[in-house]
Amino acid sequence: MTGTVYLVGSGPGDPELLTVKARRLLEAADVVLHDRLPGPELLAEIPERKRVDVGKRVGGERTPQAAINGALVAHAREGKTVVRLKGGDPMVFGRGGEEAAHLAEHGVPFEVVPGVTSAVAAPGVAGIPVTHRGTASCVSVVTGHEDPEKPESDVDWAALAETGGTIVVLMGVRRLPEYTAALCEAGLDGDTPVAVVERATWPAQQVATGTLATVADEAERVGVSPPAVTVVGDVAAQREQVLAFLEGEP
Numbered sequence: 185m186t187g188t189v190y191l192v193g194s195g196p197g198d199p200e201l202l203t204v205k206a207r208r209l210l211e212a213a214d215v216v217l218h219d220r221l222p223g224p225e226l227l228a229e230i231p232e233r234k235r236v237d238v239g240k241r242v243g244g245e246r247t248p249q250a251a252i253n254g255a256l257v258a259h260a261r262e263g264k265t266v267v268r269l270k271g272g273d274p275m276v277f278g279r280g281g282e283e284a285a286h287l288a289e290h291g292v293p294f295e296v297v298p299g300v301t302s303a304v305a306a307p308g309v310a311g312i313p314v315t316h317r318g319t320a321s322c323v324s325v326v327t328g329h330e331d332p333e334k335p336e337s338d339v340d341w342a343a344l345a346e347t348g349g350t351i352v353v354l355m356g357v358r359r360l361p362e363y364t365a366a367l368c369e370a371g372l373d374g375d376t377p378v379a380v381v382e383r384a385t386w387p388a389q390q391v392a393t394g395t396l397a398t399v400a401d402e403a404e405r406v407g408v409s410p411p412a413v414t415v416v417g418d419v420a421a422q423r424e425q426v427l428a429f430l431e432g433e434p
């Protein structure tokens with residue numbers, strides 16, 4: 185009997201932000217294929233004997249996607265219950281779509297188990313709503329392409345500047361100077377508020393704030409590194425207001 189593969193979102197990293205279903209499946213799994221994005225706290229909760237790290241960079245090279253796809257099929261064909269654990273939500277910049285297609289093609293039963301995406305959660309825990317009445321009625325989630333495997337940017341920054349609303353950039357630490365400049369060139373005000381939220385919900389969470397004109401320098405000053413989410417738009421300024429409240433919390 186072929187086992188089932190569960191494409192599971194881990195949420196942004198705080199183990200309490202796992203769904204009840206994800207927790208149950210992690211307990212039931214014979215094998216868990218993961219990368220580093222679920223974060224150290226969550227990964228430490230999974231027994232070593234079940235864990236296969238497919239995110240490791242061997243000699244600077246990431247495990248190729250084809251090898252991960254192959255491993256999912258192979259484990260399932262051994263009759264195992266397989267969890268493919270992905271940071272955030274598996275279908276948001278997580279290659280969950282490719283893995284689902286591969287499993288379908290090979291006749292392996294699978295299920296998608298959504299997770300809390302960092303695109304919304306990272307701004308949220310930093311006190312930034314991605315939409316806000318009167319300020320932002322739409323939100324665009326885009327890639328900043330910090331992944332060296334994808335050198336081309338297919339994001340139309342000028343169109344995004346034109347659309348307005350909130351822009352949430354994933355994988356966007358290394359190219360921060362480039363796309364903040366591109367958005368300014370496309371007509372967004374240099375004073376547009378920006379926040380960069382690193383390791384949201386991990387113990388080492390940190391936030392850099394500024395404007396389109398200043399945030400790249402500020403992120404460098406505080407030493408922001410991946411994973412981090414960049415939020416561009418007036419909502420980023422909400423943080424100051426919300427912080428006063430959050431800091432008043434017990």
Ligand code: SAH
Nearest residue numbers: 272273276278301302354355383384411412
């Ligand atoms: N599927 C994931 C996104 C994968 S792409 C999701 O839904 O969240 C990887 C990018 O996600 C990182 O480069 C970063 O931009 C973002 N990310 C994931 N977890 C994060 C976290 N805890 N804090 C900040 N950014 C995070």
